Amino acid sequence: MLSADVLAKIRLLELKADHLASDMLLGDYVSAFKGRGWDFEELREYVPGDDLRSIDWNVTARTSSPFVKVYREERDMTVMLLLDVSSSLYFTGQGRPKHEMAAEFAAVLAFLATRHKDKVGLLLFSDTVEHYTPPSKGRKHVWDIIRRVLTHKAQGQGTDLEAALRYLMNIRKKRALVFLISDFYADYEPSLIRQLASRHELICARLHDKSEEELPAAGIVAMEDKESGEKLYVNTDDPHFRAEWAAKQKKSLADWWQAIRLAGATALVLPTHIPVADSLQSFLRQRDVQRRRLR
Secondary structure, three states, X not given: OOOHHXXXXXXXXXXXXXXXXXXXXXXXXXXXXXXXXXXXXXXXXOOOOOOHHHEOHHHHHHHOOOEEEEEEEOOOOEXXXXXXXXXXXXXXXXXXXXXXXXXXXXXXXXXXXXXXXXXXXXXXXXXXXXXXXXXXXXXXXXHHHHHHHHHOOOOOOOOOHHHHHHHHHHHOOOOOEEEEEEOOOOOOOHHHHHHHHHHOEEEEEEEEOHHHOOOOOOOEEEEEOOOOOOEEEEEOOOHHHHHHHHHHHHHHHHHHHHHHHHOOOEEEEEXXXXXXXXXXXHHHHHHHHHHXXXX
8 A cells, every 4th residue: 555645746746747748748759759660551553643762663563564552650659668776876966866857757758658649668677677567558557657666666776777678679579669768877788779779769868967977076075886885985176086087977978879879779868957858858859850851
Protein backbone atom coordinates (compact mmCIF):
# COMPACT_ATOMS: atom_id res chain seq x y z
CA MET A 1 0.00 0.00 0.00
CA LEU A 2 1.42 3.36 -1.03
CA SER A 3 1.63 6.11 1.57
CA ALA A 4 -0.28 9.37 1.19
CA ASP A 5 3.00 11.23 0.57
CA VAL A 6 4.00 8.89 -2.26
CA LEU A 7 0.54 9.07 -3.82
CA ALA A 8 0.71 12.86 -3.67
CA LYS A 9 4.10 12.85 -5.44
CA ILE A 10 2.79 10.52 -8.13
CA ARG A 11 -0.29 12.65 -8.68
CA LEU A 12 1.79 15.85 -8.78
CA LEU A 13 4.17 14.43 -11.37
CA GLU A 14 1.25 13.08 -13.41
CA LEU A 15 -0.43 16.49 -13.46
CA LYS A 16 2.82 18.27 -14.32
CA ALA A 17 3.76 15.81 -17.07
CA ASP A 18 0.23 15.90 -18.49
CA HIS A 19 0.37 19.69 -18.57
CA LEU A 20 3.81 19.71 -20.19
CA ALA A 21 2.59 17.31 -22.88
CA SER A 22 0.58 20.25 -24.26
CA ASP A 23 -0.79 20.48 -27.77
CA MET A 24 2.26 22.48 -28.83
CA LEU A 25 4.71 19.90 -27.47
CA LEU A 26 2.60 17.08 -28.91
CA GLY A 27 2.75 18.78 -32.31
CA ASP A 28 6.53 18.92 -32.10
CA TYR A 29 6.61 15.23 -31.10
CA VAL A 30 4.46 14.24 -34.08
CA SER A 31 6.51 16.38 -36.50
CA ALA A 32 9.80 15.01 -35.22
CA PHE A 33 8.83 11.36 -35.51
CA LYS A 34 6.18 11.17 -38.21
CA GLY A 35 7.20 9.27 -41.29
CA ARG A 36 9.18 7.03 -38.98
CA GLY A 37 8.22 3.92 -40.93
CA TRP A 38 6.26 2.77 -43.94
CA ASP A 39 4.45 -0.50 -44.58
CA PHE A 40 4.15 -1.90 -48.11
CA GLU A 41 0.49 -1.85 -49.17
CA GLU A 42 0.17 -2.72 -52.86
CA LEU A 43 1.51 -2.59 -56.42
CA ARG A 44 -0.42 -0.61 -59.01
CA GLU A 45 0.13 0.72 -62.47
CA TYR A 46 2.01 3.96 -62.83
CA VAL A 47 -0.05 7.12 -63.41
CA PRO A 48 1.36 10.53 -64.37
CA GLY A 49 2.49 12.39 -61.29
CA ASP A 50 3.72 9.32 -59.37
CA ASP A 51 7.18 9.55 -57.86
CA LEU A 52 9.58 7.84 -60.28
CA ARG A 53 11.54 6.58 -57.29
CA SER A 54 8.58 4.35 -56.35
CA ILE A 55 8.69 2.37 -59.61
CA ASP A 56 9.24 -1.36 -59.11
CA TRP A 57 11.64 -2.06 -61.94
CA ASN A 58 11.49 -5.84 -61.58
CA VAL A 59 7.72 -5.95 -62.04
CA THR A 60 7.93 -3.31 -64.75
CA ALA A 61 10.43 -5.43 -66.68
CA ARG A 62 8.26 -8.57 -66.40
CA THR A 63 5.02 -6.89 -67.45
CA SER A 64 6.43 -4.35 -69.91
CA SER A 65 4.24 -1.79 -68.14
CA PRO A 66 5.37 0.56 -65.35
CA PHE A 67 4.23 -0.37 -61.84
CA VAL A 68 4.80 1.53 -58.62
CA LYS A 69 5.00 0.40 -55.00
CA VAL A 70 2.43 2.02 -52.71
CA TYR A 71 3.19 2.40 -49.03
CA ARG A 72 1.13 3.55 -46.11
CA GLU A 73 2.60 5.35 -43.14
CA GLU A 74 3.13 3.16 -40.11
CA ARG A 75 0.85 4.87 -37.62
CA ASP A 76 1.39 2.74 -34.54
CA MET A 77 4.72 3.34 -32.86
CA THR A 78 6.15 1.77 -29.74
CA VAL A 79 8.16 4.01 -27.42
CA MET A 80 10.57 2.28 -25.05
CA LEU A 81 11.95 4.16 -22.04
CA LEU A 82 15.22 2.71 -20.72
CA LEU A 83 15.81 4.47 -17.41
CA ASP A 84 19.01 4.33 -15.35
CA VAL A 85 18.20 4.05 -11.62
CA SER A 86 21.79 3.67 -10.35
CA SER A 87 23.22 5.62 -7.42
CA SER A 88 24.95 8.26 -9.56
CA LEU A 89 21.56 9.65 -10.60
CA TYR A 90 21.00 10.79 -7.03
CA PHE A 91 23.67 13.44 -7.52
CA THR A 92 22.56 17.01 -6.86
CA GLY A 93 24.69 19.94 -7.97
CA GLN A 94 23.69 23.31 -9.37
CA GLY A 95 20.44 22.05 -10.84
CA ARG A 96 17.67 19.63 -9.89
CA PRO A 97 18.57 16.09 -8.76
CA LYS A 98 19.21 13.92 -11.79
CA HIS A 99 16.74 11.22 -10.74
CA GLU A 100 13.95 13.82 -10.56
CA MET A 101 14.83 15.10 -14.02
CA ALA A 102 14.88 11.55 -15.36
CA ALA A 103 11.47 10.76 -13.85
CA GLU A 104 9.89 13.91 -15.28
CA PHE A 105 11.45 13.37 -18.70
CA ALA A 106 10.14 9.79 -18.81
CA ALA A 107 6.69 10.90 -17.65
CA VAL A 108 6.39 13.60 -20.32
CA LEU A 109 7.47 11.16 -23.04
CA ALA A 110 4.93 8.63 -21.78
CA PHE A 111 2.12 11.19 -21.99
CA LEU A 112 3.22 12.34 -25.45
CA ALA A 113 3.19 8.75 -26.64
CA THR A 114 -0.20 7.89 -25.22
CA ARG A 115 -1.76 11.13 -26.52
CA HIS A 116 -0.62 10.12 -29.99
CA LYS A 117 -2.05 6.64 -29.42
CA ASP A 118 1.42 5.09 -29.35
CA LYS A 119 2.38 2.26 -27.04
CA VAL A 120 4.96 2.95 -24.34
CA GLY A 121 7.05 0.54 -22.27
CA LEU A 122 9.53 0.93 -19.43
CA LEU A 123 12.81 -0.77 -18.52
CA LEU A 124 14.62 0.16 -15.29
CA PHE A 125 18.26 -0.82 -14.86
CA SER A 126 21.26 -0.33 -12.60
CA ASP A 127 24.05 -2.91 -12.70
CA THR A 128 21.30 -5.32 -13.73
CA VAL A 129 17.87 -5.08 -15.33
CA GLU A 130 15.56 -4.47 -12.37
CA HIS A 131 12.12 -4.06 -13.94
CA TYR A 132 10.33 -4.32 -17.26
CA THR A 133 6.85 -3.00 -18.10
CA PRO A 134 5.68 -4.26 -21.52
CA PRO A 135 4.47 -1.60 -23.98
CA SER A 136 0.79 -0.67 -23.81
CA LYS A 137 -1.53 2.33 -24.24
CA GLY A 138 -3.83 4.47 -22.13
CA ARG A 139 -3.74 6.83 -19.16
CA LYS A 140 -3.92 4.00 -16.62
CA HIS A 141 -0.80 2.51 -18.19
CA VAL A 142 0.98 5.88 -18.00
CA TRP A 143 -0.07 6.16 -14.35
CA ASP A 144 1.45 2.73 -13.69
CA ILE A 145 4.71 3.79 -15.37
CA ILE A 146 4.93 7.01 -13.33
CA ARG A 147 4.17 5.11 -10.13
CA ARG A 148 6.89 2.58 -10.93
CA VAL A 149 9.46 5.29 -11.73
CA LEU A 150 8.76 7.18 -8.49
CA THR A 151 8.48 4.23 -6.12
CA HIS A 152 11.10 1.83 -7.44
CA LYS A 153 13.88 1.11 -4.94
CA ALA A 154 17.06 0.31 -6.85
CA GLN A 155 18.72 -2.93 -5.83
CA GLY A 156 22.06 -2.18 -7.50
CA GLN A 157 24.36 0.82 -7.18
CA GLY A 158 26.38 0.57 -10.38
CA THR A 159 25.43 0.99 -14.03
CA ASP A 160 25.52 -1.75 -16.64
CA LEU A 161 24.39 -0.17 -19.89
CA GLU A 162 25.33 -3.27 -21.85
CA ALA A 163 22.98 -5.50 -19.83
CA ALA A 164 20.08 -3.13 -20.51
CA LEU A 165 20.85 -2.91 -24.23
CA ARG A 166 21.17 -6.68 -24.62
CA TYR A 167 17.95 -7.26 -22.70
CA LEU A 168 16.02 -4.90 -24.98
CA MET A 169 17.47 -6.43 -28.14
CA ASN A 170 16.42 -9.88 -26.93
CA ILE A 171 12.82 -8.99 -26.08
CA ARG A 172 12.08 -6.36 -28.72
CA LYS A 173 12.39 -7.47 -32.33
CA LYS A 174 10.04 -4.98 -34.02
CA ARG A 175 11.36 -1.48 -34.58
CA ALA A 176 10.70 0.98 -31.76
CA LEU A 177 11.59 4.50 -30.69
CA VAL A 178 14.00 3.98 -27.79
CA PHE A 179 15.01 6.63 -25.24
CA LEU A 180 18.06 5.58 -23.23
CA ILE A 181 18.07 7.92 -20.19
CA SER A 182 21.23 7.94 -18.08
CA ASP A 183 24.24 10.01 -17.01
CA PHE A 184 26.33 7.51 -19.02
CA TYR A 185 28.91 7.16 -16.26
CA ALA A 186 29.65 3.57 -17.20
CA ASP A 187 31.90 1.58 -19.47
CA TYR A 188 30.16 0.08 -22.48
CA GLU A 189 31.00 -1.29 -25.90
CA PRO A 190 30.06 1.25 -28.63
CA SER A 191 29.20 -1.64 -30.96
CA LEU A 192 26.16 -2.40 -28.78
CA ILE A 193 24.89 1.15 -29.28
CA ARG A 194 25.47 0.64 -32.99
CA GLN A 195 23.55 -2.67 -33.00
CA LEU A 196 20.60 -1.19 -31.15
CA ALA A 197 20.56 1.90 -33.39
CA SER A 198 20.49 -0.32 -36.47
CA ARG A 199 17.36 -2.09 -35.23
CA HIS A 200 15.57 0.78 -33.53
CA GLU A 201 15.45 4.57 -33.55
CA LEU A 202 17.71 5.29 -30.58
CA ILE A 203 17.84 8.56 -28.62
CA CYS A 204 20.57 8.69 -25.95
CA ALA A 205 19.51 11.28 -23.36
CA ARG A 206 22.34 12.26 -21.01
CA LEU A 207 21.58 13.98 -17.71
CA HIS A 208 24.23 16.61 -17.03
CA ASP A 209 24.85 19.04 -14.18
CA LYS A 210 26.95 22.19 -14.63
CA SER A 211 28.82 21.51 -11.39
CA GLU A 212 30.32 18.44 -13.07
CA GLU A 213 32.36 20.90 -15.14
CA GLU A 214 32.67 23.96 -12.90
CA LEU A 215 34.25 23.19 -9.54
CA PRO A 216 33.97 25.91 -6.88
CA ALA A 217 37.07 27.02 -4.93
CA ALA A 218 36.24 25.17 -1.70
CA GLY A 219 39.63 23.98 -0.42
CA ILE A 220 40.41 20.30 0.02
CA VAL A 221 37.34 18.36 -1.06
CA ALA A 222 36.60 14.64 -0.92
CA MET A 223 35.10 13.42 -4.19
CA GLU A 224 33.22 10.15 -3.90
CA ASP A 225 32.05 7.89 -6.69
CA LYS A 226 28.46 7.13 -5.66
CA GLU A 227 28.51 3.79 -7.44
CA SER A 228 31.90 2.40 -6.37
CA GLY A 229 32.32 4.32 -3.09
CA GLU A 230 35.89 5.28 -4.05
CA LYS A 231 37.08 8.59 -2.58
CA LEU A 232 39.58 11.07 -3.96
CA TYR A 233 40.80 14.19 -2.16
CA VAL A 234 41.52 17.21 -4.36
CA ASN A 235 42.53 20.84 -3.81
CA THR A 236 39.79 22.89 -5.45
CA ASP A 237 41.57 26.13 -4.52
CA ASP A 238 44.13 25.38 -7.22
CA PRO A 239 42.99 27.30 -10.34
CA HIS A 240 45.07 25.06 -12.61
CA PHE A 241 43.31 21.98 -11.25
CA ARG A 242 39.88 23.57 -11.76
CA ALA A 243 40.79 24.58 -15.32
CA GLU A 244 42.11 21.11 -16.16
CA TRP A 245 39.03 19.52 -14.60
CA ALA A 246 36.67 21.71 -16.65
CA ALA A 247 38.56 21.01 -19.88
CA LYS A 248 38.57 17.27 -19.21
CA GLN A 249 34.83 17.17 -18.47
CA LYS A 250 33.93 19.22 -21.54
CA LYS A 251 36.07 16.98 -23.73
CA SER A 252 34.45 13.90 -22.20
CA LEU A 253 30.98 15.24 -23.04
CA ALA A 254 32.03 16.18 -26.58
CA ASP A 255 33.62 12.76 -27.11
CA TRP A 256 30.43 11.07 -25.89
CA TRP A 257 28.31 13.16 -28.25
CA GLN A 258 30.53 12.26 -31.21
CA ALA A 259 30.63 8.55 -30.31
CA ILE A 260 26.84 8.35 -30.08
CA ARG A 261 26.41 10.00 -33.47
CA LEU A 262 29.04 7.77 -35.09
CA ALA A 263 27.14 4.75 -33.75
CA GLY A 264 24.05 5.87 -35.67
CA ALA A 265 22.08 7.05 -32.64
CA THR A 266 20.94 10.55 -31.64
CA ALA A 267 22.56 12.38 -28.72
CA LEU A 268 20.52 14.61 -26.40
CA VAL A 269 21.94 16.41 -23.37
CA LEU A 270 19.50 17.25 -20.55
CA PRO A 271 21.05 19.99 -18.36
CA THR A 272 19.63 19.80 -14.85
CA HIS A 273 19.29 23.61 -14.61
CA ILE A 274 17.01 23.83 -17.66
CA PRO A 275 13.32 22.77 -17.49
CA VAL A 276 12.63 19.38 -19.06
CA ALA A 277 9.95 20.78 -21.38
CA ASP A 278 12.35 23.42 -22.74
CA SER A 279 15.08 20.89 -23.51
CA LEU A 280 12.63 18.43 -25.05
CA GLN A 281 10.86 21.04 -27.17
CA SER A 282 14.16 22.41 -28.48
CA PHE A 283 15.30 18.88 -29.32
CA LEU A 284 12.07 17.97 -31.13
CA ARG A 285 12.10 21.15 -33.21
CA GLN A 286 15.75 20.72 -34.20
CA ARG A 287 15.04 17.12 -35.12
CA ASP A 288 12.08 18.13 -37.26
CA VAL A 289 14.22 20.67 -39.12
CA GLN A 290 16.92 18.06 -39.74
CA ARG A 291 14.37 15.56 -41.05
CA ARG A 292 12.92 18.14 -43.44
CA ARG A 293 16.39 18.84 -44.84
CA LEU A 294 16.90 15.15 -45.58
CA ARG A 295 13.69 14.84 -47.58
